[in-house]
Amino acid sequence: MVFDVKRPLIPDIASAAGVSTATVDRVLNRRAGVRRVTLHRVLQAALQIGYLDESEVNRRLGPAFSKVVFLLPQGTNPYLTGLNVYVRALAEQSVEPIKVRSHFIESFNPDALVRALRRYGKTSDVIVFMAIEHPKVRQVIDELVHAGKRVITVISDLPTSNRHAYIGIDNFAAGRTAAKVMGRFCRAPRGKLALVAASRAYRAPRGKLALVAASRAYRAHMEREMGFLALIEESFPHLTVIGPQEGHDNRDENYVNTCRLLEQHDDLVGIYNVGGSSDGIGRALRELKRSDDICFIGHGLTPDTRTMLIEGIMDLVITQSPSAIYAQALQLASDERYESSAIAMELYFAENLPAASPWLP
Template sequence: MRDKSETAPASARPLLTDIAERAGVSLATVDRVVNRRKGVKERTRQRVLEIARELGYLTETQGGFYEAERPRNIVVLLPSGSNPYLRLLGDQLRERVERSAPDDPFLRCYFIESFNAQALAEALRRNAGWADGIAFFAIEHPLVREAAVEVLAAGTRLVTIVSDLGSLPEIPHVGLDNRAVGRTAGLLIGRLAKQPSGSVALVAGSRHYRAHSEREAGFLSILEELFPHLRVVGMREGHDDAGENYRHTLGLFDQAPDLVGIYNVGGSSGGITRAMRERDRLEVVFIGHGLTPDTRRAVVEGAMDVIFDQDPDALVDRALRCLSEQAPVARPLKFDIYFRENLP
């Protein structure tokens, strides 16, 4: 026997406004229930579903679907720009959306203006209305901290990825032990440098990314301990932009003719390798982050010596599990170290 709602003419079928009127709630509330969004009390949700079945808007089968636990709504906020690793991370998230199963979390990914604390704070507040959980690439800034505290207090779960908010330990973090990463980079440059003494330089996206400042601190600490003969010529902030990194590198070559090593703690290493090729300075040891097509090519061709990489799939898996299951983050992610000879 066919359900009455399947045989009724279109004009006779109930509308959301009919359900709202009968249930004594707003149209917006009915819309939230029908689209399985957050923000509705359980008693109200059950009342709306009951009326929807009585009026024939939902079949019994459909009603059973709504009785099941609602998949969580998850938002991922990433910095926009030309950083190839972050674009790769965004591609991975889009692929997950396309192949998601009905019981998987509803996943959305947005790119926010890089290094703009106000834009990130506004995005956190704006998406908290829909999202049960938000994973975001944090900027260490008072505006972002205040927004995170507000969103967390309102019941939306948060997790930082890649770079965290160190002053808010109640927000879990998924990423590397960045101080250890920086120390490893310093150790490799100290061991691989072609000259026993000389200058070394760091290029970062911004010190407002805690990940970058921690890598810098680790790098400086091991040079002081083990390689005092290497002189650090300072940190350049390239904002993960290939053009800025290119100009900074040219300036470094002019400032420090004895340059023996460069560590790019951020992204967009292509600008650095371009400057190295133009100045014929491929003897300079260069270490950067993110296994992407441009860094792979640079290592194969000898313009880059080492790539530090964190698997984007593992990063996303850990973040989604943390938000969906409220599972604690037990330890930092492992990172892979690639040379030309062991590229996957």
């Protein structure tokens, strides 16, 4: 006996997906005007009732999101400049179905960031950007998410927003790590202090540590600052923290501020730069011949910080891999079920520097 099994029809898919038959028709015939979330729901319904098999559904879905844009702050921060060069170099090699673009935007300006998010969000499926702590930025994130876009923050997060994922290091832990190393280093005789230590029993010097920040508009810098202050207070009460001095990731501002700090505080024993453009600080230490007296820790392994490590002007650089940031961003674009994980915090001294990256200027 032969049974006539009824083949599922478009109305059956529409009923299972909770959409109109016109929407199902657009999905099955690959017409424009269907949001990604709706496309996914219709195809899953077609699979569930047996209209399509799993291989056909996966083929029709393709990458979760095909157009990815990176928006990074413009300025003199060598790490961000290098990251943009890295992204653009790989973006030129990207092939269908995923296309990647990268743009610089005005640093520290929430209005400029909002305009860029709206502008590039219209033509992109995934927007990857360094977040600024501001209500206007949260609002535009909500707009993008509601429009079906995938929103990803990098380096500096905005966890109180509806962004889908954050790619970067644990910045609070980074600040505590810098404090741990600096507190230990400042126990040892450095420069002129070594002469005193040679003549009498040595005790940990009472000195000052300077905090240098780009701007508190970035949560990453606030978290690094909080982590640093907390551990210094807990473990190294003989050291006093001054600042932060805001240098806006500008090498010239960092240079002027550091010269002023060195002139005003002859008992300064350490500088922690939570932002970028450490070359301005290094220039001041070099010109005033204070690099032997001061422990200097900063962020972002770039050609300038690499040189300062080798020359002994910097003691430690905390960084995060551009390749890891890029790889996670593309993974989040190609698989909407993928969950991002924290980027590994990398610590570099002069003795363990990796080979120079060909992507960075």
